[in-house]
Amino acid sequence: MRRMEKDGAMLLEGDWLTVLRRQLPQQGQAMLVTVVRSQGQVPRETGARLALADDWQADSLGGGWLEQQACMHARRLLAEPPAVRQCTCFQLGPTGDYCCAGKVWLLFEKLGKQDELWLELAWQARCEGRVLRRTLQLDCAAPVSCSWPAGSAEGVRWLPEQSVLQDDLAAPQLTVVLCGAGHVGRAVGRLLGELPVRLIWLDNRPEVFPVACPEHITTLQGGVELISHMPANACWLVMTDSDLLDFCWVEQILQRADARYVGLHGSHSKLASFNLRLMGSLSLGQIASIRCPVGIAGIDSRQPAVVAIAVVAELLQLPGTTLPRPHSG
Secondary structure, eight states, X not given: OOEEEETTEEEESSOHHHHXXXXXXXXXXXXXXXXXXXXXXXXXXXXXXXXXXXXXXXXXXXSHHHHHHHHHHXXXXXXXXXXXXXXXXXXXXXXXXXXXOEEEEEEEEEEOXXXXXXXXXXXXXXXXXXXXXXXXXXXXXXXXXEEOOSSSOOOEEEEGGGTEEEEEEOOOSOEXXXXXXXXXXXXXXHHHTTSSOEEEEEESOGGGSOSSOOTXXXXXXXXXXXXXXXXXXXXXXXXXXXXXXXXXXXXXXXXXXXXXXXXXXXXXXXXXXXXXXXXXXXXXHHHHTEEOSOSOTTOOOOOXXXXXXXXXXXXXXXXXXXXXXXXXX
16 A cells, blocks of 8 residues: 655555445544535535544645645544544635635544444445445534435535535446556556446456455456356447457347447457457347447557546546535535
8 A cells, every 4th residue: 555645644545435444443433524505616526525633634625725724624523532422614725826715614523433334334335336324413423314315425414503414425427447457558547446336346367366455356266157147337448358258248248238438448450350250149239339449539549557547538528427526615
């Protein structure tokens, strides 16, 4: 796990949930800071989170003055003996850090051993592509109530008059099945490991997987026999070390008829060859759904890292896939 220094604290690699699941059982307490409301132009969107303790920090509220103030306030609360759960408003103004102005309301939660359960439920929800709803009372130490709502996440809903906050931890919008852990596959896997996606990584060679993968990446040893066990509506990326194996993957993926996206690493001539061979077993519509060469247009380099950037950029452009943006109203 790589670490960097930030304002005297270690900046731990991984998002807030990944780090809290690891650090909280070891240290006994930590703080979670969440953007629950905003007005005007602000650095991060509602639902953005930052986890921290006295000597470490994970994730971000956008950096700059707001994050510095939030960290200082959180560490003051962490030093106080009672458990605490409070919302605080921060007024942003044009400074050396910001060119825009707005207001941000942050929820500060002091977490302890009692919070390990909902953190595990949140992790389970992320791995299963589900939504976990937390309901918590502000200004008190009442336990967090968790439920599994039907439908999509509603985000963070704060009811100040009732001192209640409903917090939907959203499921990843992208489920990616990555077939192949060669040079390009590893570059794609590293990049997806930094994003809020559900990644299932397949290869029949166990030695090619990275020694240490982010915890939200599932690595499985095997070949096309695993296809039937993969989730529906997934984005498939086929980039093995063999054109013959690639063809077997693509044919069986298309036969499932439930893929959201099928990307094939290769050239236009490779696609033409595959198309001819597939015409005897698949419809023209299914064959036409193959994206090859995979990745956004205009990037011609074949360096694995560059290919990975192009591929992931194309996934993020798929209809219905939106990463959170700062509020600018």
